[in-house]
Amino acid sequence: MADTLTTDISVTVGLLKSVRGRVIISGMGKSGHIAKKIAATMASTGTPAQFVHPAEASHGDLGMITEDDAIMLISNSGESRELSDIIEFSRRHRIPMIAITKNPDSTLASHADHVLTLPDAPEACAIGMAPTTSTTCSLALGDGIAVALMQVHGFDRDKFSVFHPGGSLGANLRAVRSVMHTGESLPVVAPNDNMSSVLLTMTSKGFGVAALVDGGKLVGAITDGDLRRNMKTLLDKRAEMVANPTPITVPEHLLIGEALSIMNERKVSSLFVVGVGQKLVGLIHIHDLIRAGVI
The missing domain is CATH 3.10.580.10 (CBS-domain)
Known part of the structure; x- marks a missing residue:
């Protein structure tokens, strides 16, 4: 995946650093689970982020997205129908949109401002259809972006402890x-x-x-x-x-x-x-x- 990523990765980090609102992350099915985790990681490391379910977005949750936000959509094929309303909303209100997909020629990629292309690698299952390789790559890419944002935001241990007061992590970070x-x-x-x-x-x-x-x-x-x-x-x-x-x-x-x-x-x-x-x-x-x- 590192070999296939374009220079859009650094541009993406720069864009997300400058966002005045939040990073809205969405995906359907297994990509949705990955999107939730990436949003949680970003939010806990100094980058305000929120997961919005694409189906719920079509029934009112688009109101959670503002013109101060940036949108990151995850779809292996880039053709998930459930993302269409978020894509249209993003274009209508000129909200920056980042696509994470394996298909650079997909509908999602064609509408995105920046495309982060996943490697064209087979899924790990015996039938080659269950989201495995693709979700692993999406998660690694999302974590990489979150860690890069930590660095550019100067997010240190003291700030980390503010967001993690509970559990053993929080205990270790108390003075x-x-x-x-x-x-x-x-x-x-x-x-x-x-x-x-x-x-x-x-x-x-x-x-x-x-x-x-x-x-x-x-x-x-x-x-x-x-x-x-x-x-x-x-x-x-x-x-x-x-x-x-x-x-x-x-x-x-x-x-x-x-x-x-x-x-x-x-x-x-x-x-x-x-x-x-x-x-x-x-x-x-x-x-x-x-x-x-x-x-």
């Missing part, structure tokens, strides 16, 4: 600050605290760690492992004598998915969140990620 523990819930101890006091803090807060804080700055951390390594003389020591002076920390703007990767890589169950000057601002625990739906 650590949205789930971290702060204030009185933090297991904070001072460098000169005796270890009996540290043990009480670690037990009461329930994270299995303690943050060594001096003047608001995180200067160390005590974990269960540190307790075991100092077991023989533990109660005779002060917190600064047991603490690791270089704890693993993350910034509060870090994405939750990235925090999970760090936990997995470093084999830890919690991370301290710091701000400017290593100021302790929070703590994120593996259980927080589970509740957020990342795991």
Whole structure:
């Protein structure tokens, strides 16, 4: 398919980028299912798009299409009768129309402003008739256009997260600050605290760690492992004598998915969140990620 596409693909992307309204995508039968998916992908990646069923369009849904829109019609043969009213509506109101079809000499292609030609390849089924190869190519082409539009629109991860607040995708794209523990819930101890006091803090807060804080700055951390390594003389020591002076920390703007990767890589169950000057601002625990739906 890449070998058969013309320069119309870049012109098409430029046209869709400049559309003030939405990209209206339509197709009949299996092409309609592909059109729905392409519309959904575009809408979720920064290009306003909507699927309009061609049969419903003939019974009033043409009113969903405005002169600020662009229309993309998918038909393998280019002769789907159900598309005729949308085609006529597009021409009458001078709405830009893009055709995705295998037949460049079809009725659809002859009326379109831009034609994206699918390869003249056989369908994958035994009888060569069920839409398989053609729908796969249409979907790949639609996804390619959507991804190109993402690039020209400068659609980044922050914008992506706005449109995907639910599910594991949304959870991975939330910042650590949205789930971290702060204030009185933090297991904070001072460098000169005796270890009996540290043990009480670690037990009461329930994270299995303690943050060594001096003047608001995180200067160390005590974990269960540190307790075991100092077991023989533990109660005779002060917190600064047991603490690791270089704890693993993350910034509060870090994405939750990235925090999970760090936990997995470093084999830890919690991370301290710091701000400017290593100021302790929070703590994120593996259980927080589970509740957020990342795991």
